[in-house]
Every structure is written in C-alpha cells, then in structure tokens.
Amino acid sequence: MQKRTLSILLVLLQFLSANDPDHTNAEKLVAHKQKSDMSYKQMMQRMGEAYHMIQTGIINQNKALVTLGASLIQNHPAPKNKPWSIVKKEDVAAFKQTLLAYDKLLHEGTRKLQKSVKTKTPNWSLVNENAFALSNHCVSCHAMWKENLK
Numbered sequence: 001m002q003k004r005t006l007s008i009l010l011v012l013l014q015f016l017s018a019n020d021p022d023h024t025n026a027e028k029l030v031a032h033k034q035k036s037d038m039s040y041k042q043m044m045q046r047m048g049e050a051y052h053m054i055q056t057g058i059i060n061q062n063k064a065l066v067t068l069g070a071s072l073i074q075n076h077p078a079p080k081n082k083p084w085s086i087v088k089k090e091d092v093a094a095f096k097q098t099l100l101a102y103d104k105l106l107h108e109g110t111r112k113l114q115k116s117v118k119t120k121t122p123n124w125s126l127v128n129e130n131a132f133a134l135s136n137h138c139v140s141c142h143a144m145w146k147e148n149l150k
Helices: 002-018 026-032 040-059 063-074 089-117 124-148
Strands: none
Touching (some): 026 089, 040 063, 063 089, 063 124, 089 124
C-alpha cells in the first residue's frame, strides 16, 4: 500500500513540475501557456477586468468573486503574438527579463491572495493587502514599459 501511495505521489510531483512555468527563459514561459487569439493589449485588459472582479469581491466580502478573479489571472493565456513584439527591437532582451520577473511575481502574488481568501472566515484586511500587492506588481511593470512601446 505504501509503495502505491509513493508511486502516485511521484507521478503527481512529475506532473506538477512539468506544468510549472519556466521562469528562466521567456520563450519557454510563453510556450508553456495556452495560446489565445488576443493581442497582448487585450490580454492585459482582461487581466485588469479580473483584478476589478477581485476588488468587487473584497468590497462585497464575496470569496467566490475574489477566487474567480484570481484564477483568471493565475491561469492567463499567452497572447497571439510574442509579448515582446510590443517593444522596440533594442528593448526585447530587457523586456524578456522583465516578463520573467513579473510573471513570477504575478503568480506568487495570486497564490498568496488565493490562500488568504480560502479560509473559512477570511481576514478581509489581509485579503485586501494581498490584492494591493498584486496590483503593485502590475502597475510597476506598466509604468516601467509604457514609454518604450512601439
């Protein structure tokens, strides 16, 4: 019985590690995501709508709405074109590094938010702090790159 449990655990760990995004290579990170028919801008707009859903859920103390918004962000697809197609050629390498760093922060922040709302009676101040931290990641990346787009 223990061997079977261990085997199942090993298969599960292999599955999880195979599906964990590679934050060392932008090409692999994007390839890991399901490709969508949205432009990068449209994808970012959908992420903003998901964040708005999180905010509305916090205001109404609605765990399901916060969870759904966080899930939409956590499981965001790749845009139809490479994300770095929005910047000038000379900025591609730097944008790829930023993408790697901020995607990791985005997913870590979303997991933290999901964990804080998952309790039986969430501490809504903590949930709000986690949502605010997530928002700061988004806003700081946008501020860094808004002047360097094509």
